[in-house]
Amino acid sequence: MRKYFITGLLILVPLAITAWVLSLVISTMDQSLLFVPERWQPRTLIGFDIPGLGTILTVLIVFLTGLLTNNLVGNYIVRLWEKLLHRIPVVSSLYGSVKQVSDTLFSSSGNAFRKAVLIPYPHQDCRTIAFLTGVPGGDVKNHLEGEYVSVYVPTTPNPTSGFFLMLAKKDVIELDMSVDAALKYIVSMGVVAPE
Template identity: 80%
Template sequence: MRKYFLTGLLVLVPLAITAWVLNLIISTLDQSLLFVPAAWQPRVLLGADIPGVGAVLTLAIVFLTGVLANNLVGNYVMRLGERLIKRVPVVSSLYGSVKQVSDTLFSSSGNAFRQAVLIPYPHADSYTVAFLTGVPGGDVTNHLVGDYVSVYVPTTPNPTSGFFLMMERSRVRELDMSVDAALKYIVSMGVVAPASVPAPAATPLDAPAK
């Protein structure tokens, strides 16, 4: 009896969690329908709400925005809009900060979350998986003695929250592990472990290229 129950859980729990996450994502993306005129809403045109229509609309908007931003005229309009936003107090600071973070995370030339690393945390006798995000900057560098790197330590099982740390480069170890594999390892609380690889010589994180 217990065996069959556990087998049922192993089959149904992943399906239920996957369905819940997909429902959350689609429901969030469907909010784009709030910007569509009432006369064009699916409930008016088709007589019923259809889940996923807003998600398709959102993806289409993102795709078309990318097409326009890579077009000469569209790029000019985007830069003009950014200049106007930067003239608005408070909004300019918020937009500038968010844009800088998004450029770092999503740009193909950025270095954020390109490398999974192993660090001692929260104390010297325990370790966790983190992600290299760069090096300290600004006035912070004037107060750090030695060679430091910036890392992001995600929480489990929700990696979207975590801690930003600056650590000595010698204490940070590169992992022969993809970012996707590291995220699965973190989200699963260590249950879904990456495949084992031959152990290389223990060396600290390589110095940045000059």
């Protein structure tokens, strides 16, 4: 009986968590309908709410923004907008930091998390999977002797938090493993081994 109960848990828990996360994301995106005038909301027009309409609206707005800013005029407007934001004291530093991180992570030409590596961490006799993020820059590289690389070490089971380390390149082993496979391995705490 215990075996069947555990088997049932192994099937239902991932489904329940997935459904809960999707429900949370969709309900959060549905909140974007609050910015639509009352007379244009589904509750006013047809008498009831349509679940997921906010998600569709959010995806559509993101897509149209990308479409409009991907030409000469849209690009010019974005540059003007960014110049304006860079003149506002607190907003400038916050927006600049977020923009730099998002450009690094989401840009197709960026190098963030493009390679899974094996590194000695937390001490020389242990190994963990990390992601190559680049090379140290600025004044930092002036204080490092030899060739160094920058890596991000995600925590288990939540890879969104972690540690940023600079290691000697000779201590870093590049893995023949995709970033997705490495993330699954980390999130599963080593239970789901890569093929």
